[in-house]
Amino acid sequence: MHGLGNDFVILDARIDGCAMTPALARAIADRRTGIGCDQLILLGTSEIAELRMDIWNADGGTAEACGNASRCVIALTGAATIETGGGVISGASKGDEVEVTIGEPRFEWDAIPLAYPMDTAELPLAWDEFASPMAVNVGNPHLVFFVEAIDEQRLRAMGPAIEHDAAFPDRINVNVARVTGDAIELRTWERGAGLTLACGTGACATAVAAIVQKKAVSPVRVAMAGGALSIGWAPGEPILMRGAATHVFSGEIDLEAFT
Numbered sequence: 256m257h258g259l260g261n262d263f264v265i266l267d268a269r270i271d272g273c274a275m276t277p278a279l280a281r282a283i284a285d286r287r288t289g290i291g292c293d294q295l296i297l298l299g300t301s302e303i304a305e306l307r308m309d310i311w312n313a314d315g316g317t318a319e320a321c322g323n324a325s326r327c328v329i330a331l332t333g334a335a336t337i338e339t340g341g342g343v344i345s346g347a348s349k350g351d352e353v354e355v356t357i358g359e360p361r362f363e364w365d366a367i368p369l370a371y372p373m374d375t376a377e378l379p380l381a382w383d384e385f386a387s388p389m390a391v392n393v394g395n396p397h398l399v400f401f402v403e404a405i406d407e408q409r410l411r412a413m414g415p416a417i418e419h420d421a422a423f424p425d426r427i428n429v430n431v432a433r434v435t436g437d438a439i440e441l442r443t444w445e446r447g448a449g450l451t452l453a454c455g456t457g458a459c460a461t462a463v464a465a466i467v468q469k470k471a472v473s474p475v476r477v478a479m480a481g482g483a484l485s486i487g488w489a490p491g492e493p494i495l496m497r498g499a500a501t502h503v504f505s506g507e508i509d510l511e512a513f514t
Contacts, residue, residue, distance in 0.1 A: 358494070
């Protein structure tokens, strides 16, 4: 499945289970010798929600949350509540789209987390032209840079250095955004996956940052390379995300062939 081109292999392990490992996740995600995806999603049972969703990045690392994958899992299974590493989310299909409610954004330095206390509204850090971002955790940690013009090649070049900077002990997702009238144009470098066509939590983090900085009002349209999401948020409230979730194909694989 994919959410605006951010694509996933979803394995349903609620009945038989699956012993996922970093090496196996990398093998499945490989676009030449595996199936190919940005993230691998493993569905399991949960005691606090209808199911659990574990997220493995293409590099074999894990993520706490994924907005695009959440919409896909809701569309696929019909589940109304999903346990993730970033907390329980809820959602429902709305015609051709899926609306997901994720938790309130976190702004405390140790909730991002950062390696040491800093003002998350405007971090005193810079990587060449990428300077003074806002940091916010929306289930995943994100930086948001507002720029006059988006240069994907520069983001592709600088993304790895920012993602792996020692200031971010859990690594970081990097968002470069431009406000255009009543919408936001966004490109995201995802930790463990690189530059993707869309990032649901990145859209949420960027919308929150724009609303806090009075660059936009809720709900706001966030346009990415793969399509657009509608993001709604008010201080003290959870974030609402609405957009497409697309089924591509279903099949079976022999996991032993990847080991």
